[in-house]
Amino acid sequence: MFAYTIKRLIQMVVVLWAVSVIVFLMMSFTGDPVFMVIPIDSSEAEIEQARRILGLDRSLTEQYFIFLGNLLQGDFGTSYVFRQPAIDLILERLPATLEIVVVAMVIATTIAIPLGVYAGANPGRPLSRLIMSGSLLGISLPGFWVGMMLIYFFAVEWRIFPSSGRGDTVEVFGVPTSLLTADGWSHVLLPAITLSVGTLAILLRITRAGMMEVSRQDYMKFARAKGVSRRGVLYGHGLRNGLIPVVTIFGLQLGDLIAFATITETIFGWPGMGKLLVDSIYRADRPVIVVYLMLVALIFVVINFLIDILYTMIDPRITVK
Amino acid sequence: MTMQSESRDPLLSVRDLRTWFHTFSGVVKAVNDVSFDLAQGEIMGLVGESGGGKSVVGFSILGLIDPPGRIEGGQILLDGEDLAKASEDRLRKIRGREIAMIFQDPMTSLNPVHTIGRQMDEMLRLHTDMDEAARRKRCIEMLESVGISQAEDRLRAYPHQFSGGMRQRVVIAIAMLAHPRLIIADEPTTALDVTIQSQILKLMKRQVADHGASMILVTHDLAVVSEVVDKITVLYCGQVVERGDVRDVISAPSHPYTRGLIDSIPNPDHRQPRLSQIPGTVPDIRNLPKGCNFRDRCPRAQALCAQEEPKLSPTRQSLFAACHFPIGTGGDA
Numbered sequence: 032m033f034a035y036t037i038k039r040l041i042q043m044v045v046v047l048w049a050v051s052v053i054v055f056l057m058m059s060f061t062g063d064p065v066f067m068v069i070p071i072d073s074s075e076a077e078i079e080q081a082r083r084i085l086g087l088d089r090s091l092t093e094q095y096f097i098f099l100g101n102l103l104q105g106d107f108g109t110s111y112v113f114r115q116p117a118i119d120l121i122l123e124r125l126p127a128t129l130e131i132v133v134v135a136m137v138i139a140t141t142i143a144i145p146l147g148v149y150a151g152a153n154p155g156r157p158l159s160r161l162i163m164s165g166s167l168l169g170i171s172l173p174g175f176w177v178g179m180m181l182i183y184f185f186a187v188e189w190r191i192f193p194s195s196g197r198g199d200t201v202e203v204f205g206v207p208t209s210l211l212t213a214d215g216w217s218h219v220l221l222p223a224i225t226l227s228v229g230t231l232a233i234l235l236r237i238t239r240a241g242m243m244e245v246s247r248q249d250y251m252k253f254a255r256a257k258g259v260s261r262r263g264v265l266y267g268h269g270l271r272n273g274l275i276p277v278v279t280i281f282g283l284q285l286g287d288l289i290a291f292a293t294i295t296e297t298i299f300g301w302p303g304m305g306k307l308l309v310d311s312i313y314r315a316d317r318p319v320i321v322v323y324l325m326l327v328a329l330i331f332v333v334i335n336f337l338i339d340i341l342y343t344m345i346d347p348r349i350t351v352k
Numbered sequence: 353m354t355m356q357s358e359s360r361d362p363l364l365s366v367r368d369l370r371t372w373f374h375t376f377s378g379v380v381k382a383v384n385d386v387s388f389d390l391a392q393g394e395i396m397g398l399v400g401e402s403g404g405g406k407s408v409v410g411f412s413i414l415g416l417i418d419p420p421g422r423i424e425g426g427q428i429l430l431d432g433e434d435l436a437k438a439s440e441d442r443l444r445k446i447r448g449r450e451i452a453m454i455f456q457d458p459m460t461s462l463n464p465v466h467t468i469g470r471q472m473d474e475m476l477r478l479h480t481d482m483d484e485a486a487r488r489k490r491c492i493e494m495l496e497s498v499g500i501s502q503a504e505d506r507l508r509a510y511p512h513q514f515s516g517g518m519r520q521r522v523v524i525a526i527a528m529l530a531h532p533r534l535i536i537a538d539e540p541t542t543a544l545d546v547t548i549q550s551q552i553l554k555l556m557k558r559q560v561a562d563h564g565a566s567m568i569l570v571t572h573d574l575a576v577v578s579e580v581v582d583k584i585t586v587l588y589c590g591q592v593v594e595r596g597d598v599r600d601v602i603s604a605p606s607h608p609y610t611r612g613l614i615d616s617i618p619n620p621d622h623r624q625p626r627l628s629q630i631p632g633t634v635p636d637i638r639n640l641p642k643g644c645n646f647r648d649r650c651p652r653a654q655a656l657c658a659q660e661e662p663k664l665s666p667t668r669q670s671l672f673a674a675c676h677f678p679i680g681t682g683g684d685a
Contacts, residue, residue, distance in 0.1 A: 155419075249460040256414055256455075257526070258448035258478045261440075267474075271465045346465055347510040 035351045039339075043332045050328045051102075054321045055095050063087070064315040068111050085111055098321070108318030112311075117318040121304050121326060126206050127197055128296070128303030132288045134210070134219055135226035140281070143234035144270070150235070151242025151273070152265050162235070169232030178225040178298040185221060192217050195300035222299040226292055230284040237280050241273025248272070274345050282338040290327040362389035362429075363566050364413070364534055369426035369436070371405075371412045378638035382408040382421070384590040390534070395560060395567045397577035397598070399613065400587035401634055406570045409587070410536040412436075413568075414451055415443040430534070449479040452527035454556075456539040458519035462511035468495075469507030472526055479530040494525045497562075498555060517548035521555065528559050535560060535567040541576060553580050575617045578602050583670075586610050589637055589645040592664055596671035606667035606678035608650045644676070652677045 058064075069081050082088045086097060098108060107118040150159040186194035198218035200207040209215025245251065246269065254268045255261075293305035304323070311319040342349045371383040382405040390396050398406050411417050413428050415435060428435040430450060435443065447453075455461035463471060472491040476482055482490065488507070495503035498521040511519055520540065527535055537556060541549040557580050560567045571577055577584060578598055585595040586609065594607035605611050612630035632649040635641065644650070647657040656676050664674045 249455055249457060250463040252416060253453070253455055253461040253523075254463065254474075255416055256447055256453040257475050258444050258446075259474065260444060268463050268466075272463070348464060348512050 032351065039332070039336050043329065046328050046332055047325050050325050051098070051321055052095070054324050055091065055098070055317075058315065058317045058320065059091050062315055064111050064317060067314045067316075107322045110311075110316050110319050112314050112316050112319075117316075117322040120307060120319060121323055124302060124304035124307055126208065127301060128289060128292055128305060130208060130210060131219055131223045131226060131295070131301060131303065132285070132292060134223035135288060136230065136281070136285055138223060138227040139231035139234055139284075143231045144238055144277075147235040147238025147277075148242050148265055148270060151239040152246055152269070154243060163239070166232040166235045169228050170236075172228065174225055174229060175294050175298055177228050178222070178295055181221045181225060182298070192221050194221075195298075197302055222295050222301050225295045225298070226288055230288065233280055233284065234277060237277050238273065241276055242269055245269045245273040271345060275342060278338055278341055278345065282334045286327075286331045286334045289330055361391075363392045363394075363431065364390040364568075365427070365429040366409070366413070367427040367429065369409065369412060369428060370424040371408050371417055371421060372424045373421040375420055375638075380637050381590050381640075382637070383412060385426070386587070386590070386592055387426075388585050388592065388595065390566050390568065392533070392566055393561075393564055394583070395557070395569060395581045397574075397581035397584040398568055398570045398587065399572065399574055399577055399584055401572060401613075405587055405590040406572075407538050408590075410453065410538050410568065410570050413534075413536060414447055414453060415440070416447075445479075448475055448532065449530050450532055451534045451536060452530070452532040454520075454523055454527050454535060454537040454540045457543040458516055458523050459543065461523055462519055464511055466510075467507065468509055468511065468514075468522055472507070472522075472529060475526055475529045490529065491525075494529055495522070498522070498525045498528075498559070500525070516544055517552065520544060520548075520552050524552070524556060524559060528563060528565075531563055531565075533565050535565055536570070537567060538570045539572070540569070542571070542573070549576065550579070556580070574602070574613050586613070589634065589640060591645070592674065593646065594671065594673040594675075595664075596669065600669045600671050604668070604680060605673075606671050606680055607673040607675045608652050608679065609646050610673075611679060612649075644674075652679070 065078055065082050065085065065087060068085070069078060073081070079088070086094060089097070101108065107116060109115065110117050110120055113120055146162050150162045153159050182194045185192045196218060198209050198214035198216070199212040200209045200215060201211045202208075203211070209219055242265070250272075251264055251269055254264045259267065291305060291308075292301075292303060293309050295301070296303040296305040297309065307319065308323050310316075311323065339351055343351055366389075367387050369383055369386045370381070373380040373382055384405075386405075386409060388396065398409060400406050408417070408421070412423055413435060415438065417423060423436050426436060430446070435446065438446070462468075469488075469491060472494070473487050476487040476490060480487070491507060492503045495506060500506055500518065500521055511522070514522065524540075535556075540556065541552050544552060553576065556567070556569075559565075569577060569581055574584075581598050583595065583597050584601045586593050586601070586607065588609050594601065594605060594610045601610060602614065605614060609630070612628075615628040616630065618627055630649055635645060635648065641648070641658075642661075643659055644653070644657040644662050647653040650657070652675075654677060660676070662674045662676045664672050667673045667675075667678045668680055
């Protein structure tokens with residue numbers, strides 16, 4: 032276990048380094064950030080001066096090593112646009128994003144698993160067919176369209192929920208959260224539902240596939256021969272055996288939603304970090320993009336690490352090495 | 353219809369059982385008008401080739417036939433209660449408690465993600481009102497009685513940490529936990545090493561005797577059966593073709609199919625140049641010919657066999673056979 036953790040830590044450092052190099056290279060092709068930060072009628076001298084201040088007058092290699100040196104001292108760079116540390120910009124938006132992502136994942140999982148188990152255990156039934164058709168719809172519908180429909184009905188027509196923004200927040204251990212106020216929840220629900228649709232559909236289909244596979248196993252019939260109820264057989268004996276692929280997809284989806292909830296956040300005016308990423312890409316704000324993508328890589332590595340640990344808890348035959 | 357005389361009231365009495373599977377390509381009459389009796393303490397071998405409907409009989413008794421299969425008719429009387437008509441709730445109380453099942457492959461019949469202890473405990477939780485300590489004690493005793501040492505530690509182990517033979521011992525222990533009156537063992541030794549097979553059979557026989565239970569041993573292997581059972585029922589194409597006491601069936605069967613099965617067992621005492629076999633294959637069960645189902649493979653077949661289906665009737669000693677020209681009734685080789 033210890034050796035495994037060390038191995039994963041080394042792997043993480045390598046991944047983060049690779050991401051930083053790639054982002055640096057890519058950004059050098061996408062235009063000169065100087066023109067994004069100076070007034071359009073600036074003189075040649077002013078442009079040169081801005082370039083020097085931003086450190087853009089040096090070669091790309093030099094810039095990269097300065098960035099790396101600063102990084103090792105805990106300085107993640109400063110946004111060209113906001114003139115604030117990039118990491119602070121991201122971290123102050125992270126809780127808002129996590130909030131809707133967590134709610135979305137809870138919604139997706141609590142609906143997808145029972146429906147997937149049902150559809151997998153009773154493949155021929157009309158209700159199962161309905162569930163499966165519904166899940167196809169869920170996969171095909173674009174998130175922005177779902178979001179707009181939700182806004183149209185719940186915010187415009189029926190006026191049940193607000194259409195955008197984040198509601199009242201309460202600080203818990205210095206982190207603002209809107210999950211402890213009624214107003215907060217009324218703002219959270221629509222974007223969270225929008226985010227959950229695709230994940231729900233995918234998790235449902237994976238759960239169903241797993242249950243169909245598991246239903247054929249002898250131990251399911253042996254459990255029934257012991258007198259276990261049908262429900263007990265499905266959830267007590269079946270589900271855990273079909274859970275490995277579900278957990279895998281859960282982890283990937285979780286990372287994906289945290290990192291790229293961009294569109295949903297834009298539609299609902301949600302002050303999360305996805306919106307920051309889009310804005311930074313438009314403005315060629317390289318320091319923010321680099322740190323953002325490194326943070327995303329870090330999140331994925333950590334989630335995958337936790338998923339690996341979870342595997343060993345689900346299936347005793349799996350060990351980490 | 354004549355029935356085999358029983359000295360005791362039967363524990364299980366299967367009458368004209370029909371279990372059919374409605375598949376896209378036709379109705380598979382996997383079990384068709386099968387009848388037999390099983391007395392308390394008796395062990396019966398249910399024998400036949402693969403696809404002969406043996407396992408389906410076992411699953412029918414437990415009410416574990418899944419669609420497209422269905423019990424179409426007949427009675428399964430356990431102490432006079434018809435299980436073919438019992439509700440799912442009632443069946444659930446019978447499964448494990450009254451009738452336990454042992455499966456073919458111990459590698460797959462235990463749940464890989466639960467400990468042995470949990471899988472044993474589940475049986476007692478479902479069927480007894482023992483407290484946790486008592487259940488644990490009983491599980492340990494049971495494991496020891498099937499020959500598993502360090503039973504206390506083994507409760508915490510997972511199935512993959514056991515060998516095949518040990519797993520089948522665990523399965524037997526689980527089956528015996530709630531003191532069932534009937535054990536249905538579906539090819540319990542087929543997946544095991546030859547060296548282990550005989551051990552497991554003896555263990556099962558001893559366990560069944562210790563608990564005063566009855567057992568149906570489903571197998572394709574007559575050699576296995578003859579060591580353990582009291583009587584034999586031979587199935588062919590979902591129908592009983594012969595039944596009788598084990599000694600009579602093995603020493604001098606009256607149905608040519610049973611004869612063929614016995615002749616296919618290698619015999620070290622009489623070295624044959626080639627092992628004999630039954631010619632041909634089992635006919636397509638969805639489309640059975642008129643008359644005797646075995647006639648195309650039968651050395652004794654005559655014109656009558658193609659016209660009329662033979663009925664199960666007494667031949668010699670304890671034997672009943674469904675054959676127009678049973679062996680030992682004159683004119684045979």
